[in-house]
Amino acid sequence: MVRTSSSQFITLCIISALCFLPAITAQNGPRQLGIFENHSDIGSAPKPGSAHYDATSHTYTLASRTENTSSTSDALQFVWKPASGDIALTADITFFRKANDSHDQAVLMFRQTLDPDSPYAAASLNSDGASALQFRESEASSTHEIQSNITSPHRLRIAKRGDFIYLFLAAANDHLGPSGASIKLALHEPYYIGIGIFPHNKDVVTKAAFSNLELSTPAASAAPPVLHSTLETVSIASTDRRVIYTDASHFEAPNWMRDNSSFLFNRDGRILRLPVTGGTPSTIDTGEQIHCNNDHGISPDQHWLAISDSSQPDNGSSVYIVPITGGMPRRITQNSPSYWHGWSPDGSKLAFTGRRNGDFDIYTIPTAGGDETRLTTAPGLDDGPEYSPDGKYIYFNSERTGHMQIWRMHPDGTGQEELTFDNFNNWFPHISPDSKWMVFLSYGPEVTGHPPNKDVQLRLMNLSDNKITVLAKLFGGQGTINVPSWSPDSQRVAFVSYQLLPPEDLQ
Numbered sequence: 001m002v003r004t005s006s007s008q009f010i011t012l013c014i015i016s017a018l019c020f021l022p023a024i025t026a027q028n029g030p031r032q033l034g035i036f037e038n039h040s041d042i043g044s045a046p047k048p049g050s051a052h053y054d055a056t057s058h059t060y061t062l063a064s065r066t067e068n069t070s071s072t073s074d075a076l077q078f079v080w081k082p083a084s085g086d087i088a089l090t091a092d093i094t095f096f097r098k099a100n101d102s103h104d105q106a107v108l109m110f111r112q113t114l115d116p117d118s119p120y121a122a123a124s125l126n127s128d129g130a131s132a133l134q135f136r137e138s139e140a141s142s143t144h145e146i147q148s149n150i151t152s153p154h155r156l157r158i159a160k161r162g163d164f165i166y167l168f169l170a171a172a173n174d175h176l177g178p179s180g181a182s183i184k185l186a187l188h189e190p191y192y193i194g195i196g197i198f199p200h201n202k203d204v205v206t207k208a209a210f211s212n213l214e215l216s217t218p219a220a221s222a223a224p225p226v227l228h229s230t231l232e233t234v235s236i237a238s239t240d241r242r243v244i245y246t247d248a249s250h251f252e253a254p255n256w257m258r259d260n261s262s263f264l265f266n267r268d269g270r271i272l273r274l275p276v277t278g279g280t281p282s283t284i285d286t287g288e289q290i291h292c293n294n295d296h297g298i299s300p301d302q303h304w305l306a307i308s309d310s311s312q313p314d315n316g317s318s319v320y321i322v323p324i325t326g327g328m329p330r331r332i333t334q335n336s337p338s339y340w341h342g343w344s345p346d347g348s349k350l351a352f353t354g355r356r357n358g359d360f361d362i363y364t365i366p367t368a369g370g371d372e373t374r375l376t377t378a379p380g381l382d383d384g385p386e387y388s389p390d391g392k393y394i395y396f397n398s399e400r401t402g403h404m405q406i407w408r409m410h411p412d413g414t415g416q417e418e419l420t421f422d423n424f425n426n427w428f429p430h431i432s433p434d435s436k437w438m439v440f441l442s443y444g445p446e447v448t449g450h451p452p453n454k455d456v457q458l459r460l461m462n463l464s465d466n467k468i469t470v471l472a473k474l475f476g477g478q479g480t481i482n483v484p485s486w487s488p489d490s491q492r493v494a495f496v497s498y499q500l501l502p503p504e505d506l507q
Contacts, residue, residue: 034060035215036081036194041066043075043116046202051079060210062106062197069198071142073116078109080194088159088505089193090168090176090214095127096207103127105198106208107134108158110165112191115139121165121185122196123158127206131156133167133181146181146232147242149278159505160187161218164475166499177506180230180246182499184455184473218504225500229479231263231274233492234472236437236460241472244278244494248506252479253294254494256487258302263494266292271307285326293317294482295339298324300347306332306340308352319352321367332365333372341483342386342394343367344411351385351394362396364411375413384428386484387411388435395419395429395438406440406461419466425450426459428481432490438463439471439493441481452478458495475499 033039039051041064049064064077093106107122117140124134124145129152132145150169155176157168167181193215199206230246231254244263251267256276263274264284269291272281286292289309295317296307305324310317316336320329332350342351349364354372362385365372376382378400385396393408401418404425409416420426424442427450431438438461447454458471458481474480474497485494 033079034058035213036060036079038081039077039079040114041076042078042114042196043067043069043073045075045077049077049197051077058211058213060195060213061207062195062210063205063207064197064199065202065205066199067202069200072136072140074118074120074143074198075116076107076196076198078111078114078192078194078196080111080114080192082190083110083193084189084191086159086161086218087193088157088214088216088218089123089195090155090157090212090216091195091210092155092212093125094209094211096209103200104206104208105200106210107196107198108156108194109196110158110160110185110187110191110193112139112187114192119185119187121158121183123156123167123169125153125156131167131169131179133158133165133179133183135165135183135185137185144238145240146183147240148179148181149243149245150179155212159218161502161505163187164499166501166505168505178228178246178248178499178501180228180232180243180497180499181241182475182497184475218502221502221504223503225502226506228499228501230497230499231265231494232472232497233487233494234458235492236439236471237491239471244276245274245281250479252496253296253482254485254496255296255298255483256485256494257298258300258488260488264296264298264305265496266294266296271296271305284322284324286320286322287328289320289322289329291315293339294479295341295352297340297343297483299343300345304347306343306350308338308340310337312336319350319365321350330369332367332369335372338363339383341384344387345389345391349411351387353383353385362394362413364394373413375409376416378416384482386430388431389433390435395431397427397429397440403445404443406438419461420468422468424457424459428483430481430484430486430493431463432486433488434490436463437461437490439481439486441477443477447477450478452476453498453500456480458493 034053044067066075069075104127109122111120121135131148134145153169155170163186167179169179170176231244255264271284274281291311319333319340322329338354361376363372380399382398395408406420423445427441429440442457454477481495
């Protein structure tokens with residue numbers, strides 16, 4: 001028998017403990033990260049980032065010095081766990097000390113992979129208080145965002161419901177509610193869910209705390225979903241979007257005032273005015289015409305508003321004009337149904353869609369009143385007539401070839417020519433004030449008519465070469481962009497998107 005001295009025994013005990021230490025650390029690691037399983041630097045990091053979980057305060061503290069992220073590749077410290085199905089992540093976020101950069105970001109994120117160019121969606125809070133829903137739709141594609149109109153929210157939530165992802169925010173001293181920002185992004189299971197920080201200065205450590213985290217899985221609900229409508233704008237240069245106004249009601253069809261002061265839209269039969277920066281809408285007086293639909297627009301001199309209203313006993317839509325500040329409407333079309341769509345550049349004529357003898361065609365009529373002139377005679381629906389700013393053309397959509405496509409013609413109805421030739425059903429062409437662009441609404445080939453609550457696209461045609469690009473993908477359709485909605489500088493387009501939210505998401 002070999003005897004061991006007390007000092008040798010102590011040494012052996014220490015060595016034995018060290019041998020087992022890696023296993024103990026690995027085993028305790030997940031508990032140290034709370035509800036998450038691991039953390040890692042995604043993308044380039046000059047020095048490793050860190051993540052710490054305080055079990056007493058239930059707070060996660062992340063620190064990172066990654067390279068500046070690019071549009072197609074990310075650089076962040078990410079704390080994560082695999083997930084499947086519908087799920088929501090909620091947290092309060094606080095940046096440490098003075099912000100290093102106004103673009104430093106903390107996020108609640110869904111991510112397909114841990115690769116830098118992975119598809120993802122994130123509830124994002126900048127260190128300057130800006131909040132947004134950011135997303136990359138496919139591997140190595142560009143990142144885009146829907147900017148919120150809430151600054152410095154004290155609580156954020158990102159929720160996945162099927163293929164739709166929603167951003168919820170709570171302003172100071174307010175309850176968590178829909179921000180209006182949502183996208184459709186199909187993530188294959190399992191995907192990753194977690195928290196992260198995007199530094200924008202690799203030479204300075206960015207640090208943020210995530211507290212009051214909630215990871216929840218929604219229970220099935222038999223209650224019908226709640227409709228929310230959101231007025232957004234989209235930049236034609238970046239395709240980034242911005243929420244202007246959202247509400248748990250159904251509203252439609254924004255017009256952008258030519259002086260850039262406000263938007264007009266219709267809700268519950270009335271026309272409302274909303275400041276261009278958002279806020280609370282006010283109602284425009286339209287006299288006895290209180291059943292206005294989504295076909296309305298502003299005169300070139302901004303003195304008059306054309307409305308389409310069905311308040312008459314026959315409930316058929318007729319076209320009226322009313323002072324832009326409100327007042328007694330004057331009826332223009334005597335036959336119904338008639339739906340306004342365009343002012344001539346000099347304000348002397350209105351273009352509208354009318355059903356006569358069972359067929360929908362395009363007509364014009366003097367603003368002062370008088371006889372209507374029929375411009376199209378092709379079988380099937382012709383709709384959405386709008387004058388170009390120079391008055392040389394009337395743009396419209398027609399189903400005469402089988403699919404609904406965009407056409408144009410001279411103001412007297414001659415020279416009718418097709419402009420789009422794809423498998424989409426294309427509706428409601430709107431020409432930019434500088435005459436360089438045309439925006440229109442596209443449904444899939446399987447969709448008949450222009451119904452609401454569909455996956456649709458806003459697409460943009462360059463009128464110099466007829467090249468078409470996608471401005472936005474959204475849940476909408478009828479009510480999204482029925483009428484002219486360009487910004488005066490031709491740089492942005494206003495539209496309405498919709499969300500059908502489970503009642504439990506609103507509690």
